[in-house]
Amino acid sequence: MPRPLRVPADPGGRSPPGPLAPEEHARLVSFLRDRTPPVRPLPPPDLPEPFSSLAGRPLPRRPRALILDVYGTLVSSGAGEVGTAAETAESGPDAGPAALAEVLKEFGIREGPSRFEERLLEEIRAEHRAARETGVPWPEVDGAALLARLTGLSLPEARLLGAAREAVLNPAAPMPGAAELLDSARSSGLALGLVSNAQYYTEPALEAAFGRSLDSLGFEPDLRVWSWRLGRAKPDPELFRILARALASRRISPDEAVYVGNDLLNDMAPARAAGFRTALFAGDARSLRLRAGDDRVEGVLPDTVLPTFLAASAVFRLGGRDPFLCVPLGPGGSFRS
Secondary structure (H helix, E strand, C coil): CCCCCCCCHHHHHHCCCCCCCHHHHHHHHHHHHHHCCCCCCCCCCCCCCCCCHHECCCCCCCCCCCEECCCCEEEEECCCCCCCCCCCCCCCCCCCHHHHHHHHHHHHCCHHHHHHHHHHHHHHHHHHHHHHHCCCCCCCCCCHHHHHHHCCCCCCHHHHHHHHHHHHHHCCEEECCCCHHHHHHHCCCCEEEEEEEECCHHHHHHHHHHHHHHHCEEEEEEEEEEEHCECCCCCHHHHHHHHHHHHCCCCCCHHHHHEEECEEEHHHHHHCCCCEEEEEEECCCCEEEECCCCHCCCCCCCCEEEEECHHHHHHCCCCCCCCCCCEEEECCCEECC
């Protein structure tokens, strides 16, 4: 049975945060299930060339592994990105001030939401600067530990605060067709994984949104790469190198796996550089990041574009026999698929 991904110490010598204890995980699942308001994806945008020509283009052969981004890809999220992964939060200090004010009051925090978000962003930036000095190009914070320092709350209470904040500023719900795609991929024998800019509440939020654990959805424990546990965020290529090593233990090469994400810079560029096939998810105008004019994605194109998950099974050649996977086994002329 595959083991959970082994997380190395960061360059600064600090031990990585461990996974949540089962009882705390269950507590957060219940908490987020009760707290998260409904959110719907915006209709897919009109795609410029050359992306429109790639929409729905089938991969040349069925992949052996399907790896997904979370926010803005697997789930539709109110802000399009996890709250503390970016140096400047997408939601900003003025997003949902009334709802956030209620959350802060509930946890005994007297300052207003604008000042609280300013201080939070200052702490994130300070941690990022310190991490860059140790050689981490795209740092990620441990959100719960940071909130505990910022507020004086215990770590368990800080985790609840962070989850409550995320529920009001960045609510998440399954992207239409995502659950069906996962079922189809699993029944077709694909290994399922995740590479995400994430926080400790991301896995409980996914379970709350889908009503199923990641195990029951089919995601392999050793193929889940979370930024908060690594102290590194996409587009750091190290996340994809870690994934490649985990796949290698299954004798799956990067070009036999496809990575699905909504962002050319954070998802397509580093996945392509690591040798993965790539699929740009363009099913939600809120989350799609084409990064027009950004030199860092000059010439970066995915293998295919998914305007929706509802037809993705055909793009990935799932279901039924895939003739592109029929290969001779030897001089006897026998084949397998």
